[in-house]
Amino acid sequence: MACIPLEKAKSGMKLAEDVYNHGGKVVLCKKGTLLTEAIIQRLVNMGVEKIVIEESLSTQEMRQLIDEKMRLIEEAFSGKDSECMQMLKEAFLDFWRNKFEISSPSIEVQDGKEAEAC
Amino acid sequence: MEKKQRPADILLLKERLLEKLPAIPKVVQEAWKLIEKGNVSPSVIGEVIGRDMTLSAKVLRLVNSPFYGFPNRIGSLKHAIVLLGLDTIKGLLISTVVFGKVTQEIKELWAHACDCATTAGIIARVLNIKEADELTVSGLLHDMGKVVIKNYFPELDAKIQKVKRRNNCTDREAEKEVLGVSHDDINGWMAEKWHFPATLKEGLIYHHQVKKAIKYPIFAAVISLADILSHIYRLKFGQCLPIVEDEVCHILKLNPKIITKIISEMDKSLYTFDWDEI
Ligand SMILES: [Fe+2]
Numbered sequence A: 001m002a003c004i005p006l007e008k009a010k011s012g013m014k015l016a017e018d019v020y021n022h023g024g025k026v027v028l029c030k031k032g033t034l035l036t037e038a039i040i041q042r043l044v045n046m047g048v049e050k051i052v053i054e055e056s057l058s059t060q061e062m063r064q065l066i067d068e069k070m071r072l073i074e075e076a077f078s079g080k081d082s083e084c085m086q087m088l089k090e091a092f093l094d095f096w097r098n099k100f101e102i103s104s105p106s107i108e109v110q111d112g113k114e115a116e117a118c
Numbered sequence B: 001m002e003k004k005q006r007p008a009d010i011l012l013l014k015e016r017l018l019e020k021l022p023a024i025p026k027v028v029q030e031a032w033k034l035i036e037k038g039n040v041s042p043s044v045i046g047e048v049i050g051r052d053m054t055l056s057a058k059v060l061r062l063v064n065s066p067f068y069g070f071p072n073r074i075g076s077l078k079h080a081i082v083l084l085g086l087d088t089i090k091g092l093l094i095s096t097v098v099f100g101k102v103t104q105e106i107k108e109l110w111a112h113a114c115d116c117a118t119t120a121g122i123i124a125r126v127l128n129i130k131e132a133d134e135l136t137v138s139g140l141l142h143d144m145g146k147v148v149i150k151n152y153f154p155e156l157d158a159k160i161q162k163v164k165r166r167n168n169c170t171d172r173e174a175e176k177e178v179l180g181v182s183h184d185d186i187n188g189w190m191a192e193k194w195h196f197p198a199t200l201k202e203g204l205i206y207h208h209q210v211k212k213a214i215k216y217p218i219f220a221a222v223i224s225l226a227d228i229l230s231h232i233y234r235l236k237f238g239q240c241l242p243i244v245e246d247e248v249c250h251i252l253k254l255n256p257k258i259i260t261k262i263i264s265e266m267d268k269s270l271y272t273f274d275w276d277e278i
């Protein structure tokens, strides 16, 4: 489980907790729902700020995903050492690392407390 | 052993290619004429386009796609024209002519065009370039030469794909070997025939040679960057990336922070979006 701000929500993620309205009385979206763009948009419109999602990827899967991205980029950029290409390469490497670490379970441990307040 | 294309062969290809270009639907022609005359109200143009239901639906779908990031749905052509301006609408009309029906063969090119269009708009907004809508259209059309080759010269396309696999090179290099010219040259032929505005031309013709863009280097630079960012974002194994010249970074005054900002904006729009729906 991980508590994420709604801006980070993507279709395909699964809700691990019910989503309540502002007052906390009305369930807007049930636990187990698979998010779609339309649902996310609706939650945005209703002012929801955070949601708790199921972590489908294991640490190992996450590692593999990052490793694959890194390998792809290294391969595609090999021999392309100009200033501009190097800058693009570094920016993408950083971007994928950050993106996958946000939802990685190792971060989730630190997020554990926050998840309850979500 | 490849024989070198003679200038005469290239001229012949140009002639045959321009002949094969799809006819421009009456309604589009009429709308163009009005747009070129200038000083025409959005509701008049809207009415003309509105006569063709399929066309209006296509334009509205494009306008409401993530390209432009409008927060609310745009329901009427008139509203779309007011928001986007006539040049952009003209570009969108051309894109419906170029891509026509998105078949299996050009599906990948369509998805890349959509990625590039969205990214060009994002770059323009991040860098505060005011022609964001025009750049979006340039992104949508930047590889139209490839679409034409695939649609109307499948035997040449098959050769190009073969060379590409054999040499492990970019489309552009393979096109040069097979045709003697590349899709950016073909873009130039089409832009000339269809009287594209000069700004749009620069992006279409020089997105792989930004150095040569003299009149509107910023346009060429944005498309070059949008193109490579779209490719890197969806990188596949064995893919050969085009080269982006250092000029692009200088012209747009790029730094790592700006690039990171652009990529994260791209991620929001491109991550799950399925271009088939457009
Ligand atoms: Fe290109």
Ligand SMILES: [Fe+2]
Pocket (backbone or CB within 6 Å): B112, B116, B142, B143, B227
């Ligand atoms: Fe491209």
